[in-house]
Amino acid sequence: xxxxxxxxGPFNVPEGATVAFNCTYSNSASQSFFWYRQDCRKEPxxxxxxxxxxxxxxxxxxxxxxxxxxxxxxxRDSKLSDSATYLCVVTSGTYKYIxxxxxxxxxxx
Amino acid sequence: GAGVSQSPRYKVAxxxxxxxxxxxxxxxxxxxxxxxxxxxxxxxFLTYFQNEAQLDKSGLPSDRFFAERPEGSVSTLKIQRxxxxxxxxxxxxxxxxxxxxxxxxxxxxGTRLTVT
Numbered sequence: 001x002x003x004x005x006x007x008x009g010p011f012n013v014p015e016g017a018t019v020a021f022n023c024t025y026s027n028s029a030s031q032s033f034f035w036y037r038q039d040c041r042k043e044p045x046x047x048x049x050x051x052x053x054x055x056x057x058x059x060x061x062x063x064x065x066x067x068x069x070x071x072x073x074x075x076r077d078s079k080l081s082d083s084a085t086y087l088c089v090v091t092s093g094t095y096k097y098i099x100x101x102x103x104x105x106x107x108x109x
Numbered sequence: 110g111a112g113v114s115q116s117p118r119y120k121v122a123x124x125x126x127x128x129x130x131x132x133x134x135x136x137x138x139x140x141x142x143x144x145x146x147x148x149x150x151x152x153x154f155l156t157y158f159q160n161e162a163q164l165d166k167s168g169l170p171s172d173r174f175f176a177e178r179p180e181g182s183v184s185t186l187k188i189q190r191x192x193x194x195x196x197x198x199x200x201x202x203x204x205x206x207x208x209x210x211x212x213x214x215x216x217x218x219g220t221r222l223t224v225t
Binding site for chain 1: 140142144152217218
């Protein structure tokens, strides 16, 4: 079983839709969680950190459920420019990032 | 300011050749990471440096892979006797790496290696 699992998608949604991605992790000792965005043939870039209390940044909301060991990302009012791969990151220790395979999102006009 | 840079951006190697991939981290970043990203997969951890010290090389897939960061800034990932399964994008990332991490990692554009 992979340490971090994501549905690879693709998720094809119309503009304006709300879409949610989940990510599960196996290491209950993990302390930090992130969502990174990766555009085609580009490097990953931090979208947002994920906190236990949940956090929101504009149209994006991230949540952490430690008991069930999953994190989620909600995107409201999807834009064409949101089309990308969304990578879930779980840390192991104080420095190591463990990435999921990524979930592909395509927002359709 | 300048981000993480990597060179070359693309490298084609014949099977059995040695390659060297370079990473220039963000100035002042203590931590440096190398990842391997295969098509359709997330990046996989290869190795970690804190300044010039290689503290973790648990992700290096074989002894053909070697990384160094001799002066605590620029790093080189070397792959000897390349094999087809080494074809991937090699990403470098750096972070402030002060006590109390983990910190946001900033990624370079990657080197796309194709072994023919």
